[in-house]
Amino acid sequence: MSEPRLRILMAKAGLDGHDRGVKVVARALRDAGMEVIYTGLHQTPEQVVRAAVDEDVDAIGLSILSGAHMTIFPRILELLREQEAEDIILFGGGTIPEDDLQELKRMGVAELFTPGAYTQEIVEWVRENVGEKAAGGSAAPS
Amino acid sequence: MVTETTEEAAARLVESLLKGNRRAAGRVISAIEDGGDAVEMLMRALYPHTGRASIVGITGPPGAGKSTVVDELIRVMRADGRAVAVLAVDPNSPFSGGAVLGDRVRMMRHATDPEVFIRSMGARGHLGGLALASHNALLALDAMGFSDLLAETVGVGQSELEVAGTADTTVVVVPPGLGDGVQAIKAGIMEIADIFVVNKADHPQADRVVADIRDVLRMDLKRPEWTPPIVKTVATAGEGLEDLWIRIRQHRRYLEESGELERRRRARLEQEIVEIAERRLREQVLRPRTATPEFRAMLTDVVERRMNPYEAAEQIVPKTAAAG
Numbered sequence: 001m002s003e004p005r006l007r008i009l010m011a012k013a014g015l016d017g018h019d020r021g022v023k024v025v026a027r028a029l030r031d032a033g034m035e036v037i038y039t040g041l042h043q044t045p046e047q048v049v050r051a052a053v054d055e056d057v058d059a060i061g062l063s064i065l066s067g068a069h070m071t072i073f074p075r076i077l078e079l080l081r082e083q084e085a086e087d088i089i090l091f092g093g094g095t096i097p098e099d100d101l102q103e104l105k106r107m108g109v110a111e112l113f114t115p116g117a118y119t120q121e122i123v124e125w126v127r128e129n130v131g132e133k134a135a136g137g138s139a140a141p142s
Numbered sequence: 143m144v145t146e147t148t149e150e151a152a153a154r155l156v157e158s159l160l161k162g163n164r165r166a167a168g169r170v171i172s173a174i175e176d177g178g179d180a181v182e183m184l185m186r187a188l189y190p191h192t193g194r195a196s197i198v199g200i201t202g203p204p205g206a207g208k209s210t211v212v213d214e215l216i217r218v219m220r221a222d223g224r225a226v227a228v229l230a231v232d233p234n235s236p237f238s239g240g241a242v243l244g245d246r247v248r249m250m251r252h253a254t255d256p257e258v259f260i261r262s263m264g265a266r267g268h269l270g271g272l273a274l275a276s277h278n279a280l281l282a283l284d285a286m287g288f289s290d291l292l293a294e295t296v297g298v299g300q301s302e303l304e305v306a307g308t309a310d311t312t313v314v315v316v317p318p319g320l321g322d323g324v325q326a327i328k329a330g331i332m333e334i335a336d337i338f339v340v341n342k343a344d345h346p347q348a349d350r351v352v353a354d355i356r357d358v359l360r361m362d363l364k365r366p367e368w369t370p371p372i373v374k375t376v377a378t379a380g381e382g383l384e385d386l387w388i389r390i391r392q393h394r395r396y397l398e399e400s401g402e403l404e405r406r407r408r409a410r411l412e413q414e415i416v417e418i419a420e421r422r423l424r425e426q427v428l429r430p431r432t433a434t435p436e437f438r439a440m441l442t443d444v445v446e447r448r449m450n451p452y453e454a455a456e457q458i459v460p461k462t463a464a465a466g
Binding site: 005026027030031033034035038040046047050054055 | 164165167168169171172175176234235237238239240241242243244246247250253254259260261262264
């Protein structure tokens with residue numbers, strides 16, 4: 001059987017229009033052999049979670065540079081729980097102060113990357129943390 | 143805890159899908175994409191609930207505006223009370239096998255409509271072939287109760303064309319200004335079109351493309367009953383999509399009233415059964431006979447001209463056995 005292909009949803013939430021970073025990461029994940037579903041700018045948490053469920057992704061990568069991270073990340077976690085989709089891993093990136101970062105991780109955001117993170121670092125993290133989990137549990141319908 | 147068999151898990155998953163659970167639908171499609179034994183179990187549970195939805199294939203060269211046409215078509219179809227599911231197939235990178243599937247970007251305004259389901263699929267890496275995987279995925283959405291299924295593919299590769307071939311109605315989207323008229327679309331695509339869309343019709347070259355398509359159609363004598371209409375759209379402005387929807391419904395009526403729908407579906411299913419059986423033959427008969435040291439030795443004989451390829455094939459599948 002072929003290796004399970006990782007499917008990652010990459011989204012930009014909030015009002016800012018800075019999508020260069022998220023596109024660079026999307027391409028890097030593609031070059032690592034993953035299928036990246038890109039949803040574009042200004043996504044609401046509802047849109048992100050619905051897309052993640054329909055697309056049956058292994059993880060959601062969310063970029064927020066507008067400062068709304070303390071509302072958007074928790075709302076997505078809440079919606080994932082409502083959809084019984086809390087096994088979808090949520091990670092993200094953006095300009096997030098250290099205190100908020102710790103708080104978000106405690107809530108259930110798996111990892112957060114701040115400006116200056118290397119693309120390769122993000123790819124490695126996804127491969128290790130999302131890939132491991134997908135290989136362990138999602139080959140057959142469960 | 144009693145461990146559930148894969149068969150029971152598949153049946154439970156399908157049961158959940160039939161009740162409208164999107165999470166279950168998403169997972170069923172993933173299992174269909176991954177191939178393997180789970181697909182057969184899923185199809186056993188799904189198949190009796192399929193055959194109701196209309197399948198419209200939307201294809202055309204890169205940059206024709208297919209995703210925008212689909213987005214606008216969803217709008218028109220929703221206004222007409224249809225429940226719409228979209229399967230958007232995109233090519234994978236030939237280098238990494240990965241893909242950035244971005245067709246959704248143009249359709250996100252429908253992303254929270256419960257009567258719309260959008261799913262992206264990479265074109266490569268399907269064990270049973272892309273056409274079979276995508277068609278089975280559409281059947282899952284059919285079983286879930288979507289009345290209209292849209293399959294969007296890039297009309298470049300053979301396998302993408304085959305996806306379009308599994309649709310009841312095939313819409314070919316053509317942009318103006320592609321150099322020499324319909325040159326870029328005539329190989330293979332012209333023949334499968336039931337409806338042409340000339341998108342970006344506000345472009346100065348649009349009427350020229352319409353005329354070119356008309357010329358090609360005039361030479362086409364194979365279709366006495368249905369001449370593919372040419373619909374002009376400006377999808378980014380939402381223009382012409384009502385007309386396209388009318389044409390799609392007209393084609394559907396033609397298919398039903400002429401018996402062509404029955405004939406197409408019958409032919410497609412025949413092809414599908416044969417493909418599945420061929421794959422089995424390869425896996426169960428050919429592979430064991432070619433994965434042997436004897437075969438490697440015979441290959442060397444062929445390479446060194448002591449035997450020809452036909453003689454070698456005869457050793458694997460003798461002619462009498464093939465006929466019997």
